[in-house]
Amino acid sequence: MPKDNGRNDRRSRIAYLAARLMAEDGIEDYALAKRKAARQAGMPETRELPTNEEVEEAFRTYQQIYHHEEHRNRLRVLRETAVRAMRELARFNPQLTGSVLSGNAGKYADVNLQLFTDNEKAVELYLIDRRIPYKSAQSRLYSGEEMRTVPVYTLSDHGTDIELTVLSPLDLRSPLRTSPEGKNIERAKLPAVEQLVADT
Numbered sequence: 001m002p003k004d005n006g007r008n009d010r011r012s013r014i015a016y017l018a019a020r021l022m023a024e025d026g027i028e029d030y031a032l033a034k035r036k037a038a039r040q041a042g043m044p045e046t047r048e049l050p051t052n053e054e055v056e057e058a059f060r061t062y063q064q065i066y067h068h069e070e071h072r073n074r075l076r077v078l079r080e081t082a083v084r085a086m087r088e089l090a091r092f093n094p095q096l097t098g099s100v101l102s103g104n105a106g107k108y109a110d111v112n113l114q115l116f117t118d119n120e121k122a123v124e125l126y127l128i129d130r131r132i133p134y135k136s137a138q139s140r141l142y143s144g145e146e147m148r149t150v151p152v153y154t155l156s157d158h159g160t161d162i163e164l165t166v167l168s169p170l171d172l173r174s175p176l177r178t179s180p181e182g183k184n185i186e187r188a189k190l191p192a193v194e195q196l197v198a199d200t
Contacts, residue, residue: 015050019058026108086190095187110161142177
């Protein structure tokens, strides 16, 4: 029993340190935050690392204790930014994902939107036609066991990056994950995000 308690204490400590890194340093990658936290705690990277859900819970607690008002204001601004972008990109059926949706957005969080179109070049052409500056990249997502590489465009709204992941309308009917073992990406349509802004 004492061994289990020791393991739980180590997991809790790493979860807390990872949450602090995410809140203060803007790290959004759970795996990276956990590895850095384990090194900070002087613990080898083992199977005793906390789950993403444990880090999420620690993050929420950390924000409540240390940044409650600041976090609430920042989250409202990020969600308002998401609403503006979703209205602008309405033709692509935008949906909000990530930490701005979950409420776990750190100090340097981006707004993550998924767009759905039969023609993946249509989003880039839309940005070019409106002379909206952007950067292009690619991202990996998993649908079932299948790994897919999808285009991503990043633009800025008053200093906040907005990341647009371009998907097929068929993806609306299938859950997507960021890693093979990860949980399904949650997403929300414009009315739900508008309600979140009203509730924040």
